[in-house]
Each structure stands twice: as C-alpha cells, then as structure tokens.
Amino acid sequence: MADFYRYQENTMLNSSIEDEPYGQLALIHLGKLLQLQVLKSAAGYYLGTVDVDGDPVSRESVEYFPTSDAAAAALISGQWRQLSYL
Secondary structure, three states, X not given: OHHHHHHHHHHHHHHHHHHOOEOHHHHHXXXXXXXXXXXXXXXXXXXXXXXXXXXXXXEOEOOOEOOHHHHHHXXXXXXXXEOOXX
C-alpha cells in the first residue's frame, strides 16, 4: 500500500511540473515547487509565487501588467518573460 501512495505522490509532482506553470526562480533558488499566479504590488500586477500562508516568495515575470486580467492572459498564453534572478 505504501508503494501505491508513493507512486501517487510522484505522479502528482510530475503532473504539476509538466502541466502547471510553476515558479522557476522559487524552485532553483529556494527549492520550492510553487504554482505561478497573478500577484499585485505597488508597481502593478505580476506573475509570481506565494507560500502556504499566502506570503510572496518570488516575482517571476519581468513585466508588470496594468490589470489582473492582462497578467492572467499573459500567464495563459505564455506571452511573458521569465526573470533570471531573485
């Protein structure tokens, strides 16, 4: 039974990596696999990650977007640039 759960966990992890956009900087620099989402700062909306408490972990997009809809559209379409540093 333990092997079944281990398989499920590995499958879920691989599915997340392949199917869901995740924060490359959060993974590379902090070792955290976190899903990308639209976040807001004083500069505008951006693509980034948050921890389980909802606190920002990484800003992943070079761009700031004027609206959350514009940021979401960029995330869905892939029309955004990845930051190369934290």
